[in-house]
Amino acid sequence: MTNHWIDIKNADCIMIIGSNAAENHPISFRWVNKAMENGAKLISVDPRFTRTSSRADIYAPIRSGSDIAFVDGVMNYIVQNNLFNQEYLVDHTNASFLVNTQFGFSDGLFTGYDGSKRMYKKDTWQYQLDESGNPKKDPTLQDPNCVFQLLKKHLSRYTLEKVSSITGCPAELIVEVAKTYGATGAKDKSATIMYAMGTTQHTVGTQNVRTYAMLQLLLGNVGVAGGGINALRGESNVQGSTDMAILFHILPGYLKTPRVENQTLAEYLEMWTPKSNDPKSANWWQHTPKYTVSLLKAFWGDHATKDNEFAYQYLPKVSANYSHISMFEAMYDGVIKGLICMGQNPAVGGPNVLKERKALEKLDWLVAVDLWETETAAFWSAPGVDPKKIGTEVFMLPAAASMEKEGSITNSGRWSQWRYTAVHPPGDAKSDLWILDQIGKELKKLYQADTGPFPGPIVHLNWNYGPGREEPDVHLVAKEINGYDLTTGKLMASFGALKDDGTTSSGNWLYCASYTEAGNMAARRDPTDAPNKIGLYPKWSWCWPVNRRIIYNRASCDLQGNPYAPHKWVVKWTGPETKWAGDVPDGGWPPGDKYSFIMKPEGHARLFGFGLADGPFPEHYEPLEAPVKNAMSAQQLNPVVKIWSGEMDDVGTVEKYPVIATTYRVTEHWQAGQMTRNNSWLVELMPDMFVEMSKTLAQAKGVKNGDRVRIKTARGEISAYAVVTARFKPFKLNGKSCEQIGLPWHYGYKGLATGHSANSLTPHVGDANTMIPEYKAFLCNVEKEVG
8 A cells, every 4th residue: 555544534535446345354444434424435346236336426337357448548538628637747747758759559569569479678668868868858748759648649549438338337437437536636635546356366457556556646646645556455464475575576675586687796786776867866776785785684694795795696596487377387387396385275266276286286295384274285185186196295284373473464554563472372383483483494404414506595594583492583583674783783773774785684674663772663552643633643553664654745745845735734844944744754855855756766656657568558458368359459468468378278268158257255254265164153154155147147047046056167167056136237348248247266175164166267367567367357157057
């Protein structure tokens, strides 16, 4: 989240899209309701009429996989009707920047496309530069090569009629959404967007989020109270685990993993440290060398010196994509021989789980760490599987639950909150920290006894979390993450003092200031609000970065430091002596000295996003499996997605599978079900796998409420109870009536409640930028079970 949960109450309009927050994030609705009590409008955009929709002032149904067309259409209406915030666009975004005159777009493709490699060469996706090497600008926004005019031209194709035919949403509803949301372009108004996996789990998932960000920038809704782009994370610590680099392409603090071409530390820093010639650009990532060296010192301590590039050579160099789908494809092909699976159940939660279960059969060993024996730990006992033919050795390690261990979680709003042990874990169950500490210690012993070809990265690890302790000291871990001044031994007070000379350490620069000499900031529980009284509560827990509750908050002010919305100001300039008041500002410089978007080298938010793999502007493409041809261009599928075509990677056609399908969660179950399908109370509430379908589809298939039906895709088939409902209605797409169904994805073959896994149906294909799987839009057929 750019903002945080409580800040939702400050919004004048709320759009919930790609999320059913009322059911899946029910506590968030406390703040949605508070905003609505104060007069805010709620817009629900969803293929299904949900409990969120039932609270909404406007419900806009769109079929799964058409978010870009919908939001591009809304933006087109806003631009054509001058509802945008021009002052904000000029002062805080790259709308005025001039783009290379060779940049272009035609029939679904941007300039530079290489079809043989399914990728873009981006040399035309660049700014025009002046003699100082800074981007040229047209503050009038009239130059045909400025970002605003290029965007206006791109959006003009998304007419109401075209968008309605792609999304299935009536044109008059699109206008109502655009007018209602567009009204927050007024300087004293704000709107927020709440989204979740319904947005991201598509082959265009990153671009879906980009459309939301661009809509917010057009209206001046980033950095302000009641604004922002707010991802609703699916678990309590998804944000924290991402910050700590659970994904393969980043190191802690969103530093880049070294690529194979970054053979030296100097080459790595040269490639990943952005540069700017503009003195008004803070270009905060220029400090990458300080954060990288401090991270290496945290990893390897005294063994990381200037003479050995601070142990940079101990870091692996990435040469391929190691995301979830790629990893399981490699397992299936016999390339990966072992897997440690902690708190994850891919045999239910992964895409194309029939293939992923088969991939587990090809491992030499599997370590499953969880509270119960999950489907992943017991993949060998899946229906139809003969364990005698499986050579995988499985190690099941019992784990402690969250209330059985001490530590921190970082919520969607970036608030890091300390939790204490409520009860001790049962039996032999151990905390994740204990398990990882034991593995680390044993690996060091093994490498010290038999060094092998490259022992340094293991034997030189800075690994000391309390000698002689049964349970590692979680506070030592938190302090290591914060970092130390190695010349004094004291904890660092802020990342502003980190250095690249080896005299400081920090396990994650973003969390530097979270555990200081003043104590554990995440454990604070002072409910006093900030002077602006907008719900910042700066002494409750701790928020990265540097306890800033709303990021890019300097964009909430004009260039003199005056808030656009004085009645809900975030920060304001009070003079050279007293400086900024309110939230921790995005940099303490006086107004006008630095641009507001400090993480970008040009200092401005990007409407023109040249860093993405699939284009600087969002363009509608159909999902891998779609019921209609792309109405916008000849490019049916995102032209740069990776297409897997191995065994068990079959793709269905509309002729055989005419029904759109999507997956979602229910309130009563959580994730892949291991924590809730073993709870008798929750099982009683939601005992069986079901499929929701419209009354018209049920009538056409001869299905009644409660009948057993079979859902088939090119990859597999499942059985479920039919829930015939008015919550789904057919969509009119390009003049054709198309049905959509919905499936909860929590069920599997272990636990008290069992059922077929919806992900037996989903494909192995992912987003062009992140490779997040496309769970939310695929094709199927539905038939009533006979006998």
